[in-house]
Amino acid sequence: MLSKLCPNLYVGSLHHIDFSHLKGIGVEGIVFDIDNTVTMWGSTEIPATTRKWLEDAKTHGFRVCLLSNNRKNRIDDISRMLDIPSAKGFKPLGSAFRSALCLLGTLPQETAIIGDQIFTDILGGNRAGLYTILVQPMSTNEFITTKFFRKLERIVLRKLACRGLLKQEDSDPHNFTE
Ligand SMILES: [Mg+2]
Incomplete structure (x- = not known):
């Protein structure tokens, strides 16, 4: 069960995700959670830096x-x-992810999900x-x-870290422009 709760990558925010890394592992489509991943919870305000990152993802050729x-x-x-x-x-129902894959037109192994909640x-x-990417809320x-x-x-997260299963990206944010 613990392995199903382990993200492939754990980062501080969208800005720490390297597009070339995603390309390198064959990702063509990206599914984004909304609340506390691209907007504050319950808000429709999207930070300018987040908008730019999402635009950059499209520019890099990802289906989103x-x-x-x-x-x-x-x-x-x-x-x-x-x-x-x-x-x-x-x-986490499979039907939700099948809907997203259908929208993107990608296979599961060509697709990443980025979100802030493990469960x-x-x-x-x-x-x-x-390919699962956990961002901090x-x-x-x-x-x-x-x-x-x-x-x-x-x-x-503590258990995953103790067992050395948590792959974290600690370097400076990528693709980040104020
Ligand atoms: Mg969320």
């Missing part, structure tokens, strides 16, 4: 989509603002066969049940 179980109206608003298609689905983004992504403001799961996440 959003995947969230949030309200459809909110997902649609963010999708329009970023000009990125969106799928709605309840992570939804990472567990679901691993089970669906995607953009803020501590979040849903009450998420706060509970954060405690479990900390335990999981």
Whole structure:
């Protein structure tokens, strides 16, 4: 079970992800979680640096989509603002990831999921066969049940680190421009 909770890569934020690394391992499509990955929880405000990173991902030739179980109206608003298609689905269910893959037109092994939650983004992504990237949440403001799961996440991260399973990217942020 612990292996299904282990991200392939653990980084501080989107800006620490190296596009050339993703290209090198055959990634062609990227699925993005929304809350606390590209926006603050419950907000439709997207930092300019995040917008630029997402634009850069497109420029590098990646197919991109959003995947969230949030309200459809909110997902649609963010999708329009970023000009990125969106799928709605309840992570970690496989059907959510199949919807995203269908939207991207990529195979699981050609696709990465980037998200801030182990029990939804990472567990679901691993089970669906995607390359999984865990980012640290953009803020501590979040849903009450998420706060509970954060405690479990900390335990999981400690265990993964103790067993040497956690691949972290500690270097300076890549592709980051203020
Ligand atoms: Mg999230």
